Amino acid sequence: MVVDRFGDADADRVFHGLADATRRDIVERVLREPQSVSALARRYAMSFAAVQKHVAVLERAGLVTKQRRGREQLVRGNPDILRTVARLLESYEQIWRYRARAIEDILAEDDTPERT
Known part of the structure; x- marks a missing residue:
């Protein structure tokens, strides 16, 4: 599954980047306001x-x-990549919602009394 030419290697790098609390904090800070590495x-x-x-x-x-x-080097957040990741996660969510509904349908069929 690819969203906007966002390949597996790209997703791996993004999720690796977001896997650390300090890096998530840095992203949050520089999305609000560009900051130097020193700051x-x-x-x-x-x-x-x-x-x-x-x-x-x-x-x-x-x-x-x-x-x-x-x-200095100013660090700026890239909201475009976050939007791409959000679309990727939304596509996964759609798959899981479909699967959950299918399971609910199967369980509902099991709950109905059999007619003889």
């Missing part, structure tokens, strides 16, 4: 290099982009 690093009890690595994972996943501004 982000001040918010976490970890080294600047560790935050850079988190940002690199998010960038490979397409969840954020970096843009140089003078000596």
Whole structure:
């Protein structure tokens, strides 16, 4: 199942990026307002290099982009990739809703008394 040319490798990178609480927090912050890597690093009890690595994972996943501004690099959230992921999850939800209805129909058939 592919949504807008969003392949398995793309989905794997995005979900890997979102699998960590710090990375989810970074995405949330930079979706609200672009921030430098330095500003982000001040918010976490970890080294600047560790935050850079988190940002690199998010960038490979397409969840954020970096843009140089003078000596700093601004990190911005990418809402387009989140919309694509939301559509992918919605397609899975439709499959499961269909399956749940099918199971309900089967169970309802079992509940009806047999006529002889």
